[in-house]
Amino acid sequence: MRNLITDVAGLKVGNATDLALASGVTTVVFDRPTTASVDVRGGGPGTRETDLLAPDTTVDAVHALTLSGGSAFGIDACAGVMAALAEQGIGFAIGDARIPIVPGCVLFDLINGGDKNWGRFAPYRDLGYRAAGNAGLDFPLGTVGAGTGATTAILKGGLGSASVRAASGHMVGAIVAVNAVGSVNVGDGPHFWAAPFERDGEFGGLGLPSPLPAPRLAPPMKGIPAVEEPAAATLANTTIAIVATDAVLTKAQCKRLAVMAQDGLARAIWPVHTPLDGDTVFAAATGFKPLAEPVRDLAWIGVAAVEALARACARGVYEASALPQPGAIPSWRDSWER
Incomplete structure (x- = not known):
């Protein structure tokens, strides 16, 4: 057990990271065509080919799923993953043609201090190609891949992953890029909302604070002073994730799994699914x-997917390091590890 989504048989994960850009790409590449679906809860999503994942559509399997920084520019990452798969002859067959099916989604990280002056074409297609080429069973967490430029309300966000064996005996895993308008931490402290699910001290072993702080009707949110007008940074959000299982499921069952898995975000991030997020699972x-x-x-x-995704969110923040750009938001370790 790696405590990664790659504990689920039949898939690998690849990352491409550009610290100067302060952005990156993560892709899950499947060993064979794989059934998938999606659930979108945030008010500002950025997605590609999610319609074909509906249970009533014709294409019945995907070859990869991609998470990317770069907002709408990052959708190009899917084309890079497609190119890498096409070189291997992988794709949906129509006559002699082979079309790799690579749905994806993006998060906003365009104003985090990285160098986004890329000229005519954004670099995300090349990053997607590199990520697919890097696909393997082991990968780092934190400021890597799609989590490179991610932030939360008070701390650096990042790429997280976790796995668990369900009560049914099936393996379940999650991978997430945490870039929430809200916070993965309770109030202004080091404790994680996902603490009840933690295993083996994977994000510090702190548990929940006691007593819990009183509920706040205006909790910390990225770019929003407590009672003032929202700032431009308010829109710089979205938590994007993939959950996977080794079970045999239909697209309709995958849709239900994606719906249930969204509760993992709700158990790890406060607030979540706001008009300012594009939360997609x-x-x-x-x-x-x-x-x-x-x-x-x-x-x-x-x-199991709820647990794995909640833990993955906390791990993504716990393992993150601050970006090298001046004025970068601090990491959890910068703030709390002594």
Whole structure:
């Protein structure tokens, strides 16, 4: 067990990171065509080819799923992943043509101090190509890939991952780039909202504060002074994620899994799914282990996905390091590790 999404059989993860750009790309590449769907809850999403993941559409499998920085420019990362797969002859077959199916989504990291003066074409297609070429079973967390330029309300965001075996016996994993308008931490302190799910001190072992602070109707939110007009930075958000299982699922069941998995964001980030986020969760089933009892087992897999995604969010912030640009938002370790 790596405590990574790659504990799920049938997939690999690749990252491409550019610290000068303060952005990057993460892709999950599947060993074979894989059933997937998606659920979008944020008010400002940026996505590619999510319509074909609906249960009533024709294409029944994907070859990769991609998370990227760069806002709408980052959608080009999917084209880079497609190019890498096409070179290997991978794709949806239509006659002699092979079309790699690579849905994806993006987060906003364009005003984090990185050098975004890239000229005519943004670099995300090349970053996507590099990420696909780097795909493997082991990968770092924190300020890497799609989490490179990510931030939260009070601390540096980042790329997180976690895994768990569901009560049904199926393996479930999650990977997430945490770039929330809200916070993964309780109030202004070091404790994580996901603390009840933590395993083996994976994000500090602090538990929840006692007593819990009183509820705040105006919690910390990125770019929003407590009672003043929203600033431009308010729109610089979105948490994007992929959950995966080794179960055999239909697209409709993957859709339900993606819906359930969104609760992992809700258990780890406060507030979440706001008009200022584009929160998007993909769900994929690599098809190695059938369901013994479809309704019950899918429910258990969904419960495991909630836990894995909540823990992944906390790990992404816990493992992050501050960007090298002047005035960069501090990391959790900068703020709390002594």
